[in-house]
Every structure is written in C-alpha cells, then in structure tokens.
Amino acid sequence: MQINWFRRKQTPGEAEQDRHEEPEEELEEDEFEEEEEEDDYEPETEREEILERAYAWGAEWSQTPAFEALSTEEKDEAEYVTQSFAEYMYTYHDVTPEEWNVQDMEACCLETLPRKISADENYFRAIAPVLASFFRFLGETGRLCNASKMADRIRNIAHQVVRESQDPRNWGFAKAFVMKAQAAGVDLTNEAEMNAFTARYNEQIMAESDLPDFGFSPPAIVSESLPYERPGLKVGRNDPCPCGSGKKYKKCCGNT
Secondary structure: OOOOOOHHHHOHHHHHHHHOOOOOOOOOHHHHHHHHHHHHOHHHHHHHHHHHHHHHHHHHHOOOHHHHOOOHHHHHHHHHHHHHHHHHHHHHHOOOHHHOOHHHHHHHHHHHHHHHOOOOHHHHHHHHHHHHHHHHHHHHOOOOOOHHHHHHHHHHOHHHHHHHHHOHHHOOHHHHHHHHHHHOOOOOOOHHHHHHHHHHHHHHHHHHOOOOOOOOOOOOOOOOOOOOOOOOOOOOOOOEOOOOOOOEHHHOHHHO
16 A cells, blocks of 8 residues: 655645635734745745755655555655755755765765754664665656666665764754753643753753853753754644744744
C-alpha cells in the first residue's frame, strides 16, 4: 500500500484554501509593513520558489516504483528530508537544486543538517536511502547531472550522517536547547512550558558560569522565541505554525 506523503497538501479543502485565502486578522500598521517587506524580499522569493520546485519534483517521484521500494519509515520521513535538504542547500551552501553536487551535498548532510535540524534519529537514518532514491529519479528525468555520483556518495556516508547527528558536540546552540527541552519532556508547541523551561535553563547556565554577580539580572541566554525545529513531529509548510501565531508554518517559524 502506497503512503502518499503529499496527501496532506493536496486535499481538496487545503487546495481550496490555497486558491481562496481566508482573510487574516487585522494587523497593526508596523506588522503590516513588516509583512510587506518580507513579500518584497527577493532572496526569500527565490527560496520559496526552490522549495515549491523541490516539492513538485517530490510529488512526481512519490508516484514511482522507486519511491514505493522505500520502507514505510523512510516514506514517512521523505517529505521532510527532501524539503529540508533543498532549503539548507540553498540557505547555507548557496546551491539551487539544479546545481546540487557531491561536495556541497556531503557538507550539508554531515555538518549543516546535524547542526541545525532538531529531529529524532529516524529522520537522519532516512536521509541516505531517501536522498539516494530522489537523486536517481532526478537524474532519470534529466533534472540533475551528477545524480548517480550523489546517490552513491550519500549511501556511502549513511552511517556517518547518523553518527554526526547524534553527537551533541556537533549541535548548534538552538538545537542543543531544543534537544534538552525534548529530553526533559517539554511540549515544544506549548508556549507556557517552553517559557518555563527557558527560565530554568538560563538559571542553570548562570549557576554553572563564572560570571560575577553585579546585582542585576543578566539578559536571557536563551531567547523565548527560539526558531522552532521539528523534534520528530511533522508540520506541513502550509499547516498552522505550532508557535500559535496563526500564520502558516512556511511564513512563520518555518522561515527561520
């Protein structure tokens, strides 16, 4: 039985919502100006186009026997793997999908994704088989020149990808905080729980530091508005953002 990992975005209700956006709540003047600036920001527009293009390629790939050959767990992770890879290759390595290459792919999968993505081990185990299949599909359809070399290389470093992702020494500050919160049983979508954990975390950091006490409270070491990164649960780019802003995920925390 095929698991269609694009079904959520393609449901008639959401397709209709995309065609006829519901009116948003009235914004304050400065918030309205900020959204206008975001819409006019050219690199952001290119980023959205890249993600939509990669998504369309993935939708086509998901109907092939190659996708069907993936395990159920790999299919479950496939959308997030391909979308996050496309986004971070562009954002951190300045490479569009048509320019994907072995060197940047390896750097992204061994350094950038382990440092930035707060996901469980299933996500990182799925990276190699999912991307290898996706690359070969892109090669067969004439969209990627180095497809076979990239597929072979990601397969060869599969265990290294998982190993790097599980080593806390490779985590960025925000990911380390999110992983600590998750390990403590904090609901990352609950603002009150996150704020409480942030306060405790800051207190612990200050208690362990050698900073002198000057009689005032230092600024928070961890911001209460840290970027939301998926800790295993899946949030579609067109779903409401789990931070509670009321915006779509791709226009809010998914835009970090």
